[in-house]
Amino acid sequence: MSSPSTPARGRPSRIDRALTVRTALDLLDRSGLDALTMRRLADAMGVQAGALYRYYATKQELLTAMSEQMMEGVTASAVGTDDASWSERLATLAHALRKALLARRDGARVFAGTHSTGVGVLGFAEALVGILREAGFSDDDAALSLYTVANFTVGHTLEEQAATDPENGGTTGVEKLRNAVTSGSDYPHLNRALSALTSPDFDRNFAFGLDLLVEGLKARL
Structure with missing residues (x-):
């Protein structure tokens, strides 16, 4: 008797690598990373x-x-941004990475630490390093800038998705921060900056951080 992993002769397999990944991503969107197990995926x-x-x-x-x-x-x-400045092209890639991670529930958690060497990840790295080298950065600076931009983008998206995850109560973390800061008089500076600290505008927060990175790179160049 044949099994799903060993199809009968002449009969196509019920699963393959592409279908497995698509189903895993669908399950991720429905249930989150913690619920994604090989057994649940098989089911x-x-x-x-x-x-x-x-x-x-x-x-x-x-x-x-x-x-x-x-x-x-x-x-x-x-593609099609060749006429833009190197900083604009770099920002476009960073925003595209964040958008891709946000497109999937727990997308940043899945991505973090996987160290893929596929064409998607290496293509992104090649494009970003190429932009910086063509702008005049040294090989080392271009490589380290890749890590800096990618790590900032993934880290920001990790926090963003954690803050908006329905299983975390949505704004639970923000409310905890607000209550902790306003509960006494030990944090006068944080109280003055509380509006920005607890802002749900993640687009603005990301753009601000990315702009700091770009301006730092400009100064280094």
């Missing part, structure tokens, strides 16, 4: 859990493939 695909290991030996390998899928089309966002 969603109507196969035995062992069938998935034919394509992804570990969950980490699956997460890496999911990260690569999320990066599809990110680099293409910079």
Whole structure:
């Protein structure tokens, strides 16, 4: 008798790598990363859990493939911006990365630490490093700037998605911060800046941080 992981001769397999990743991303959107297990993924695909290991030996390998899928089309966002300044092109890539991570529930958590070497991730890295090298940055500065921009973008999106996750109560973290700062007189500076500290305008926050990075790069150049 054939199993889902070993189809009968002449009969196509019920699953493949692409379908597994698509189903995993759908399950991620519905239930979040904590609920994404190989067993639940197998149930969603109507196969035995062992069938998935034919394509992804570990969950980490699956997460890496999911990260690569999320990066599809990110680099293409910079196409057609050759007439723009290097700083504008860099910002376009950073915004495209954030948008791709936000497009999936817990997208930043999935992406963080996977270190994919697929065409999506490496294409993004190649484009950003290329922009900076062509602008006159040294090889080392261009490479380190890639890490700085990517880490800022992923870190910001991690916090953004955590703050808006319905399982975290949406604004629970913001309310806890507000209550802690206003509960006494020990934080006069934080009280004066509380409006900005508790602002839900993540677009503005991201743009501000990215602008600081770009201005720092301009000064270094």
